Structure formats: C-alpha cells, structure tokens
Amino acid sequence: MQPVLNVEDVKRVESGLTEVGVSISELMHRAGTAAANEVMRTDDVSSVTVFCGLGNNGGDGWVAAESLRKRDIDVTVVTPVAPDDIQGDLARVVAKSAQSAGVKMLVAPPKGRVEELLLSTDVVVDAMLGTGFHGDPRAPFDIWIECINASGATVIAVDVPSGLSAQTGLASSRCVIADMTVTMLVLKPGLLADMGRDACGTIVVAPLAEQTERLVLEADPVAWRADLEDYVDVLAPPSNAVDKFTRGSVLVVGGSLRFPGAPLLAAQAAARSGAGYVTLAVPEPVAPILQSQMPEIPVMGLPSDPDGTFSAEAADIVAELALKRTATLVGPGMRVSGGTVGVVSKLISSEVPLVIDADGLNCLARLTSNKLDDFPELLRRNEPLILTPHRRELGRLVGQQEVPPASLTAAMEAARRIVWTDGGSEITVVAKGSATACVSVDAAVLPKPGPAALATAGSGDVLGGVVAAFLARSNVGNDDLPVLSALACEVHGYAGSIAAERFGSHGVMARDIIDALGLAEDALEEQIAFPESTDMD
Numbered sequence: 136m137q138p139v140l141n142v143e144d145v146k147r148v149e150s151g152l153t154e155v156g157v158s159i160s161e162l163m164h165r166a167g168t169a170a171a172n173e174v175m176r177t178d179d180v181s182s183v184t185v186f187c188g189l190g191n192n193g194g195d196g197w198v199a200a201e202s203l204r205k206r207d208i209d210v211t212v213v214t215p216v217a218p219d220d221i222q223g224d225l226a227r228v229v230a231k232s233a234q235s236a237g238v239k240m241l242v243a244p245p246k247g248r249v250e251e252l253l254l255s256t257d258v259v260v261d262a263m264l265g266t267g268f269h270g271d272p273r274a275p276f277d278i279w280i281e282c283i284n285a286s287g288a289t290v291i292a293v294d295v296p297s298g299l300s301a302q303t304g305l306a307s308s309r310c311v312i313a314d315m316t317v318t319m320l321v322l323k324p325g326l327l328a329d330m331g332r333d334a335c336g337t338i339v340v341a342p343l344a345e346q347t348e349r350l351v352l353e354a355d356p357v358a359w360r361a362d363l364e365d366y367v368d369v370l371a372p373p374s375n376a377v378d379k380f381t382r383g384s385v386l387v388v389g390g391s392l393r394f395p396g397a398p399l400l401a402a403q404a405a406a407r408s409g410a411g412y413v414t415l416a417v418p419e420p421v422a423p424i425l426q427s428q429m430p431e432i433p434v435m436g437l438p439s440d441p442d443g444t445f446s447a448e449a450a451d452i453v454a455e456l457a458l459k460r461t462a463t464l465v466g467p468g469m470r471v472s473g474g475t476v477g478v479v480s481k482l483i484s485s486e487v488p489l490v491i492d493a494d495g496l497n498c499l500a501r502l503t504s505n506k507l508d509d510f511p512e513l514l515r516r517n518e519p520l521i522l523t524p525h526r527r528e529l530g531r532l533v534g535q536q537e538v539p540p541a542s543l544t545a546a547m548e549a550a551r552r553i554v555w556t557d558g559g560s561e562i563t564v565v566a567k568g569s570a571t572a573c574v575s576v577d578a579a580v581l582p583k584p585g586p587a588a589l590a591t592a593g594s595g596d597v598l599g600g601v602v603a604a605f606l607a608r609s610n611v612g613n614d615d616l617p618v619l620s621a622l623a624c625e626v627h628g629y630a631g632s633i634a635a636e637r638f639g640s641h642g643v644m645a646r647d648i649i650d651a652l653g654l655a656e657d658a659l660e661e662q663i664a665f666p667e668s669t670d671m672d
C-alpha cells in the first residue's frame with residue numbers, strides 16, 4: 136500500500152530530512168531533477184517550456200530547466216520576475232544558476248507571446264504553484280494556466296497541478312490539467328480525489344531520499360492507497376468443493392412501493408458477485424412485482440404499512456432470517472418510516488454480519504438524531520458492520536446534514552468519528568465519493584477509483600450488493616474488513632469500466648454494471664495473481 140500524507144504532515148517529513156542532513160536546497164535540486172527525468176521519458180521531446188512561480192515550486196522548475204538545458208533540450212522559462220528579483224532565497228539562487236547555465240527566459244511576457252511560445256512547445260512543466268497555493272490563482276498565473284490548458288503540449292506538473300489544493304482536491308476555476316504529476320516525497324490526499332482525479336493525470340511519486348519512507352510512516356499517514364497485491368489475503372481461496380450455501384448466503388432487506396427496484400439491483404449484484412444463495416425480503420405488496428423479475432432469487436413479502444413500507448412487525452422476522460445468512464444488506468429503496476427504523480434498529484442490535492446502505496443509513500441517522508457518534512452502545516458488537524454512505528448520508532450520520540463533508544479528508548474525518556465511537560475493529564465505513572475511503576479504527580484504505588460511468592442511478596445499490604456478497608463469502612478477520620471493502624469497490628469500479636466499453640461512457644445503467652461484475656472479478660483476480668503481465672492503468 137502507498138501512504139498518503141496530509142500536506143501539513145509533509146512538512147514534518149521535510150524537517151526530518153533536514154535533521155538527517157538532507158537540506159531543503161538539496162531536496163529542491165532532487166525535486167527539479169526528478170521532474171526533468173520525467174520530461175526526458177516523454178516521447179520525441181525537443182522543446183520544453185517551464186512556467187515558474189515565485190516560491191519553492193518555482194525553484195523546482197528552475198532546477199528542472201537547468202537540468203534539461205544540460206541534456207541539450209531547447210528549454211525556456213516563463214517567469215513573472217527576473218531571477219534577481221525573486222524574493223525567496225532558495226528559489227533566487229537556483230534561478231540565477233539556471234540563468235548562468237544559459238537557460239532562455241521570458242520575463243512577464245504578454246499573453247500573445249506565451250501562446251506563440253506554446254505553439255512550438257512539446258512539453259510544458261508547470262512549476263507555478265505548489266503546496267503553498269491558496270485562494271484563486273492571481274495574475275499572471277491565471278492567464279498562463281488558461282494558455283497551457285488550451286495548448287496541445289504534454290503537461291507535467293511539479294508536485295501538484297497549479298490551482299489545485301493538494302490537501303482538499305478542490306480546484307479553483309483556473310487549474311492546470313496535467314498529463315502527469317511528479318509529486319514530491321509522498322502522495323497527498325487532494326491528488327487522489329475530486330478535481331485532483333482530473334487535474335493530475337498519471338501520478339509519479341519522487342521519494343527524493345532513502346530516509347523518506349521511514350519518515351513518512353512516522354508522520355502517521357492519513358490513508359493508504361491499495362495496490363493489487365494488497366488484496367491477495369482477502370481473496371476467497373479457489374476451491375471446487377462448494378455448494379450454494381458454502382459460497383455464502385446473502386439476505387437483502389429493503390424496497391418499498393415507491394422504490395421497488397433498488398433491492399432488486401442489490402440482490403442481483405450480490406448474486407453476480409459470487410454469493411451462492413441470495414434472498415430478498417421486501418414489504419408484502421412489492422414481493423409479486425419483484426418475484427416475476429427474478430426467478431433465481433426467492434422474494435419474501437413481509438408485513439407492510441398501507442404506504443408500502445415495512446411495518447413494525449417486520450423487524451423480528453427480518454432478524455430471524457438474518458441469523459440464518461452469512462451476511463445481510465439492509466437499506467436499498469426502503470424509505471425512512473417508523474417501521475423501517477425498527478428494522479434497522481433490530482438488525483444492528485443482532486449479532487449478524489451486516490451491511491447498511493442508502494435509506495438504512497438514513498434510518499440510522501433518524502434513530503440517533505443525526506449523532507451516531509454519540510451512541511457507542513448501538514455500535515458495540517462482535518460481528519462485522521459495514522456502512523456504505525455517500526457524502527450526504529455520511530453528513531446526516533454525524534450532524535453535518537447541512538454541510539456534508541466536501542473533500543476526501545473531510546469524509547475520512549467524519550468516518551473516523553463513527554468508527555471511533557466504539558473503537559472496535561468490527562466496524563468499517565465505506566465513505567463513497569469520487570474517491571472512496573474504507574475506514575476502520577486501524578486504517579483508511581483507498582481503492583483505485585472507478586470511472587465516471589459509475590455515477591448513475593442504482594450504482595450505489597449495486598455496490599451494496601457486492602460488499603454484502605464479499606462479506607458473505609469471506610472468512611477474513613475484522614481487521615481485514617477495510618481491504619475486503621476496498622476490493623469490492625475495485626470490482627464495482629472495474630465492472631463500470633467494462634460496462635462503459637460496451638455501452639459508452641455516457642450510456643451505462645446500473646444493470647450493465649451488474650452484468651459485468653463476474654467478468655470484472657475474474658479479470659481483477661487474474662491481475663492480482665499475475666501483476667507483471669497486466670497493466671491496470
């Protein structure tokens with residue numbers, strides 16, 4: 136797994152390195168050289184334009200320019216001020232060194248001159264704004280960003296694309312869209328989520344020093360990005376000695392007359408994700424509608440209120456059914472009512488492996504007056520509990536219903552409040568978003584994010600079914616629940632990619648993701664087993 140550090144903790148690594156004798160100046164030289172090395176790996180590069188800012192990110196750019204000049208690349212630096220006028224000592228020194236080495240430069244050029252230069256540029260190096268960026272890019276950087284994005288050049292960003300917050304992943308209206316980001320020392324959360332996903336392109340981490348790895352671990356990573364090999368331990372062992380029950384049995388509880396389809400999608404997804412036996416429990420009037428759709432899956436009609444949601448009598452029956460299954464998913468399409476809150480409350484107090492999604496989470500929010508983190512007794516259990524909220528649902532659970540978490544780090548923080556309520560390792564929160572984090576008391580695991588095609592109605596119900604099936608099939612310990620959940624997310628994401636290839640990136644419906652789940656799991660398992668022979672990017 137690759138560690139991810141908050142930006143403020145990157146500074147701790149930086150000062151740790153200076154304590155072991157690697158100065159900031161040395162780091163800047165290594166950073167600029169690392170960026171230049173990536174430029175040299177680009178096909179057919181002969182002319183490079185380096186856009187430099189006035190802080191240390193700009194310093195990295197000047198070093199890169201000098202390094203490229205020494206390798207006979209036609210390189211020009213675009214800078215707001217001449218080297219002598221740069222305020223920061225470090226950046227001024229390296230800028231003057233590059234100038235002495237014969238690097239060409241344009242000082243505060245008009246927009247037309249920048250556009251003209253870019254016409255003959257193969258690669259742009261973006262070294263305007265790094266981790267010291269705040270607010271919206273001011274002139275001239277706002278104009279340069281516009282020119283860079285409009286050019287056809289390959290763009291390599293130094294540390295972070297200018298205009299993107301490396302911490303939050305939120306971008307201002309002007310933000311460099313890079314083909315590659317060479318980030319220094321360690322991954323930062325903003326590179327992996329929200330706008331970061333579009334702005335960074337391929338991310339290359341430049342460790343810069345051999346002590347970096349140790350110092351990063353000591354700085355307490357906020358999350359870990361999963362690699363394929365991390366999933367080996369949670370894969371169900373291959374065996375032919377199975378029957379439909381040993382392959383795991385899933386109970387899906389949900390649905391209402393208003394939303395009959397959601398539990399259907401979840402149940403189908405569970406069946407396509409290898410659960411040997413899937414049962415659906417829905418309010419009575421919904422049962423005949425669903426049974427006619429799905430001969431493979433038994434549908435049970437449970438006591439219903441006149442509005443077509445579970446009534447109070449349903450709770451005990453659901454709990455009894457759940458005791459006989461290896462995992463239960465509650466929530467899809469269920470609505471929030473006295474009856475459905477009762478169902479969730481009963482299930483959460485039963486010792487059954489449980490996944491709560493969608494309206495199941497909203498019931499939990501209702502049950503706890505939006506303060507799940509104030510109810511340790513509710514979350515005190517032995518059997519696994521996986522919550523799969525998107526950011527609005529997560530906000531409702533922790534009193535942030537008005538302003539839900541707006542970034543990956545904010546979502547992880549909210550999820551941590553929930554898992555630390557009881558402090559047991561049996562609870563995992565799968566905080567869904569453009570990047571998803573699977574958070575337990577031990578770790579936050581970031582699966583590889585799926586394609587935009589996943590953002591379609593019913594996709595969350597499908598993920599709920601996949602997670603429930605994986606939980607039902609697995610025999611991993613509670614400590615491995617975040618990795619198991621992350622694998623479920625990757626299978627879901629990969630299925631989304633297969634579906635996008637089949638139906639077009641704008642044409643994917645939830646049912647298409649379901650149909651691709653089995654193939655996605657096979658393909659991922661193959662890649663996990665033979666990582667060298669396959670390329671996941």
Ligand SMILES: NC(=O)C1=CN([C@@H]2O[C@H](COP(=O)(O)OP(=O)(O)OC[C@H]3O[C@@H](n4cnc5c(N)ncnc54)[C@H](OP(=O)(O)O)[C@@H]3O)[C@@H](O)[C@H]2O)[C@@H](O)CC1
Nearest residue numbers: 149163189190191192264265266267268269271272273294
């Ligand atoms: N960590 C490490 O170990 C290593 C870090 N290294 C590098 O250092 C970088 C961080 O350097 P840094 O702290 O000097 O900040 P940086 O990103 O250059 O920005 C500061 C400048 O930008 C300006 N500025 C800010 N906002 C602005 C806006 N909206 N619009 C316009 N201007 C704006 C700000 O001006 P101010 O607002 O303060 O007036 C100031 O002039 C890091 O990303 C990495 O590349 C490597 O060298 C070696 C290893």
Ligand SMILES: [K+]
Nearest residue numbers: 261264295297
């Ligand atoms: K940059």
